Amino acid sequence: MPEKIIATSDDIRRALVRVAHEIVERNRGAEKLILVGMHTRGVPLAKRLAEIIQSFENVSVPVGELDIGLYRDDLSTLPLKPVIHRTKIPIDVTDRRIILVDDVLYTGRSMRAAMDAVFDLGRPEKIQLAVLVDRGHRELPIRADYVGKNVPTSRLEEIRVYMKELDGRDEVSLIGVSSPGDVSLKGV
Amino acid sequence: MAQRKGNATESQTIEQMDTPAWQHRHVLDVDCLSRDDIRLVFQTTDAMMEVLSREVRRVPTLRGKTIVTLFYEPSTRTRASFEMAAKNLSADVVSFAASGSSVEKGESFIDTLRTLQALGADAIIIRHKQSGAPYVAARHVSASILNAGDGWHAHPSQSLLDMYTLRRHFPDLQGLRIVMLGDVLHSRVARSNIWGMTTMGAQVVLCCPPTLLPDVFSRSDHGPVTSGYLPEVTIETDVEKALDGADVVMPLRLQTERQEAGLLPSVREYVERYQLTVARLRLLRKHSVVMHPGPMNEGVEISPEVAYGMQSVIEEQVSVGVGIRMALLYLVIGGGR
Structure with missing residues (x-):
């Protein structure tokens, strides 16, 4: 299967800088925010967004980690059990604005599980969603508030996100049967 | 490897395994x-x-x-x-x-x-x-x-929670000296812990009257023994020697009906020779902990001062x-x- 790079480390950096600005702009500041990274690759993304916001807004946004394994709707059909990580959110979510951060938005089922998980921790004022890649094919009425890159895909294809902290490099690639015209390389 | 999102539906996505x-x-x-x-x-x-x-x-x-x-x-x-x-x-x-x-x-x-x-x-x-x-x-x-x-x-879940409790007090179980004190013979907790703790690299010491030692171990009184079916442990019938330099001690419940079976001369003698007391606790290392699988016979295998003392993690085990x-x-x- 051909693996095609659709975002380089510079593309990822620029997209995250833009998303960080959008988050602060839409929330009129960063005071009430908590960036919550979804395991596994949402976690380094959330940390990077916090660093970028710190750099231009001079506000330290709390960063949490969320594992949705205990909330999945498909546990009994999975061939293997997901490894569950500890959920760590440093402060009470009640009345805060939660920015969920993940690498890829696809069916929306992970987000549904993530929202359930957040509500078990308290009652946030708002939940917003930031993703590096939106690849379409939603199965639930869920959308992202902040998107690094829209990538129209076929269901047969696969998106892989590599993060320096975990994989040694920053890169997004697309694997599978596709003609070049299928993929939009434009950011949003 | 990167997380996969694709192939039919996202619901098949498995978080990348960092453990088998x-x-x-x-x-x-x-x-x-x-x-x-x-x-x-x-x-x-x-x-x-x-x-x-x-x-x-x-x-x-x-x-x-x-x-x-x-x-x-x-x-x-x-x-x-x-x-x-x-x-x-x-x-x-x-x-x-x-x-x-x-x-x-x-x-x-x-x-x-x-x-x-x-x-x-x-x-x-x-x-x-x-x-x-x-x-x-x-x-x-x-x-x-x-x-x-x-x-x-x-009693596998008890053994796992014992080890998990230790993991919160020590960086690693590898190399810890763990003493099981008392009625090893009738203790399923001790048997499961011998397996689990040795698997994790701890040195397990069994300290008990010879009549309360499982038969498989009784060929030798001291030093490391291999039984053929349980992993290698150290047998030490002398409490002071067993506790010297230990990191963890776990007194096991003495079931009073054992005395009736003729395995002990008297509970008083057992208390005298094997009870975990404040004085004996001083033989352990500085940051040592005391565990007990419960239920306890306070004043028999463990003195109340030790059971509720600073080094006791017994309540933590339950939680x-x-x-x-x-x-x-x-x-x-x-x-x-």
Whole structure:
């Protein structure tokens, strides 16, 4: 299967800088925010967004980690059990604005599980969603508030996100049967 | 490797495994768990402990699953903590006690199991006075079997929670000197812990009167011994020598009926020679801890000052018990088969 790079480390950096600005702009500041990274690759993304916001807004946004394994709707059909990580959110979510951060938005089922998980921790004022890649094919009425890159895909294809902290490099690639015209390389 | 999102639906996405996958359908003893398995239990327990720290201690993970506790022997903490664990994971829990059931009308163990299976049990948690009963159960039903203590043989969830508790006090179990003090012969907790703790690299010392040492060990009085079926441990009948330089001591419950069987001259003599006292505790290392699997006979195998002293982690053992059992239930029936 051909693996095609659709975002380089510079593309990822620029997209995250833009998303960080959008988050602060839409929330009129960063005071009430908590960036919550979804395991596994949402976690380094959330940390990077916090660093970028710190750099231009001079506000330290709390960063949490969320594992949705205990909330999945498909546990009994999975061939293997997901490894569950500890959920760590440093402060009470009640009345805060939660920015969920993940690498890829696809069916929306992970987000549904993530929202359930957040509500078990308290009652946030708002939940917003930031993703590096939106690849379409939603199965639930869920959308992202902040998107690094829209990538129209076929269901047969696969998106892989590599993060320096975990994989040694920053890169997004697309694997599978596709003609070049299928993929939009434009950011949003 | 990067996380995969693709291939048919996202629901098939498996979080990348940083630990090998769990392969066990049952939890019968610690002897069939590898070091990686035990680490995966610990990692899963970390996540469960976070759930337990919340105001609402409930996640929907095992919604629709039915868990039966089948106890042929009395128990407080094990049964309560398995039931709380199952409820925290949103499973339906059915408690079944042998007394007051058809067991009194002569229903056999296997018929009881088949009945529970026919009623839709996904997991059956068994405590039985006969060693090996959960193994028989595992051969006759398709539900997952969790051993909650069988005879003198094994008590895996207790052993895992003992080790998890130690992991919170020491960076690693590797190299720890752990003394099991007292009635090793009748202790299923000691047997499971010998397996688990040696698997994790600890040095296990058994200290007890020779009459309370399992036969397999009695060929030698001192030094490391291999029994042929249990892993290598050190035998030391002298309490002071056993405790010298130890990191952990676990006095085991002396069952008073043992004295009637002629295994001990008198409880008083046992207390004199083997009770864990404040004076004996001083022989241990500086940051040592005292554990007890419960229930305790205060003033017999452990003095009350030690049981409630600074080094005691006995209450902590009980509180992590729910987390360990949530992790085990998740691992055996949480995912696909």
